Amino acid sequence: MARVFVYGTLKKGQPNYKHMINTAKGLAKFQGRGRTVEKYPLVIAGKYNIPYMLNIPGTGHHVAGEIYSVDDQMLQFLDEFEGCPDMYQRTLMRIEVVEWEGKGGGAGEGRAAADGVVECFVYSTMTYPPEWVGLPYHDSYDSSGKHGLSYVLRESRD
Numbered sequence: 001m002a003r004v005f006v007y008g009t010l011k012k013g014q015p016n017y018k019h020m021i022n023t024a025k026g027l028a029k030f031q032g033r034g035r036t037v038e039k040y041p042l043v044i045a046g047k048y049n050i051p052y053m054l055n056i057p058g059t060g061h062h063v064a065g066e067i068y069s070v071d072d073q074m075l076q077f078l079d080e081f082e083g084c085p086d087m088y089q090r091t092l093m094r095i096e097v098v099e100w101e102g103k104g105g106g107a108g109e110g111r112a113a114a115d116g117v118v119e120c121f122v123y124s125t126m127t128y129p130p131e132w133v134g135l136p137y138h139d140s141y142d143s144s145g146k147h148g149l150s151y152v153l154r155e156s157r158d
Helices: 072-081 130-134
Strands: 002-006 028-036 042-045 050-053 064-070 089-100 117-124
Touching: 002 028, 002 072, 028 117, 050 117, 064 072, 064 089
Parallel strands: 002 117
Antiparallel strands: 002 064, 028 064, 028 089, 042 050, 089 117
16 A cells, blocks of 8 residues: 545545545545645646646645555556646655544554654646746645636546
């Protein structure tokens, strides 16, 4: 099992959360909530209002999200879903645990480290248009947030 930190449309209550609970795509077990140890710019960009964490450490905010323990099948699905490695790149990042539900068990499922930090795979991007750096930075994502930029589901795109 691997740990994955999701900050956008795959979180509970967001438009693509259905994929996280679809066991036909693999297993994903909610472990807790967290935020990035380093600051990153989280922007909403493109004509479909997609959330992107730009891989520019030290800029932006500590981004909030959810920590999941996933099996290899789900990790492979997420790589495909996230357009990895072209649109997003999967990298290890340090995540500060804010709330932990994970139970004991195998490696990757146990408690958070003593300092409350875990390493998780995160889908961020280094392949973005330069003008995205000038977009507003968010510390958390909600498709129906005050920003007014509702995510456009894949099945609704032209």
